Amino acid sequence: MSGENVRGRRLGAAAVTATAVAAAGVAVGGWTLVADATTRAAANRWTLVTGAVLAYEVSFLAYHLDADRPAAALAPPNLVTLTRGLLYAATAGFLVVPPSPAVRWAPAVCYGVGVSLDVVDGRLARWTGQTTPLGEKLDHAFDTLGFLVAPLVGVAWGRLPVAYLTLSAARYVYRAGCWWHRRRGRPVGDLPESRVRRPLAALQMGFVTVALTPILPAALVHPASLLIVSPSLATFVRDYLSVTGRLDGRSVE
Template sequence: MSGSTRARHESALASLRRRLAAFAVVAALATCLAGGALLASRLAAATVGAWLFVAAAVLAVELGWATGQLDRNRRAGETLLARLGTGNFVTLGRGVLLAWVAAFVVVDWTDTAALLWVPTALYGTAAALDAADGALARGNDRVTGFGTSLDLEYDALGVLVACSVGVVAGLLPLWYLSIGLARYAFGLARYLRRRRGVPVYDLPPRVSRRPLAGLQMAFLAAALSPVPDPSVRTAGATVFGGALLLGFGRDWLYVSGRVGGDTKSPTEHVVD
């Protein structure tokens, strides 16, 4: 990398860090306002304090991870972009909503069932924005490695926090936490496989992967609300959760070379 190219790169990276820091300030202020709204809803002050702590912790993790990925804010084969772009800001906004959803794990739902509409609305909005951020990025020709990675990570985080709140609130069975942890367990298993020097294979394209993820998000948004009958939730958990786990099981057969491994070469990069 030449001196001038390096200088442009560092200038763009500094610009991205400033923009992400500004977003972090806005997100922190919005979180404080959300906590104030929960106080106004007569939620106990100690519970609101715990809610703010969890929301802030999840936001810190999200933004810390995003900061480490800023160097990927580029189109394929191009130099670093100095602006995050509208699509990425929408994705980052999704992250704020998901941090708020995650914080509802501290709520005692015994006498506050009506408040379930809040995480339901937050997660439902985040799930709906999942389609908007990608469309904005493609429409503005701003599809980058940063945005793609951010979108995938927030998709996984969203499922995890929604499953966690659903289980804590008694709306979903305990085993459903495995749905939220499945992608992280899958990634850890691939990592450990590489560390052992065992071949790791690419995943083949699967048309059903994205629709299944969308249906899972839709089910979780509905399951968090106080409306569905418990038997309906249980049936939905079995159908949608079972389909997702079967999908991960099938993907693992490909990644580990048990299926299709004889027709392709192992790789250090696995396509999600």
């Protein structure tokens, strides 16, 4: 093994270790804040859920380190993405914390800052020329994670209707459908070009952030969510039909 590969692997291990230390800091610091704001029992539940998500994120990073470029985890854009993951893990913990005045803004702040960093990491990667396969995997995985945990917290806190979780499930149903299609020996094509996919994802992120805040009444948020989620669900259906050959794959205008 060359000296460069050894150095790269050491940097990769250092990146995983640093992420694990940061995750532990989030868990400990979060427990302290939640315990001070609510109760120790609530803080214990928050830490249990957040810790499980943090363990997944650290494991995901370790598993997907590029064997040829493990040091890519230390690239500034990827560090921003990892920070997003920590914030989404903190958001997840509020799934088992009852809403109260002391913490009512916490999920919206954690998720909202994570969403803001979603804009930063991509632009930073393009600006610095540090777009990496690891960064793309982290970005996609944490986007999916955020779309899962934030709506779950919204439903648990009464801020979103259960029907909105169809969007959280859509990504997993899409992947399962593609897997089943391949298992039956049928080809699965590439996603068609789309001008609406990213804007719709940004719309959903922004809407969930607003829905988690205590500003708008739930009586207004619930019906609005059903209208806003519809085009994104339609896009998932359209993408699945395209990659499985049921549509011609032309671009969405």
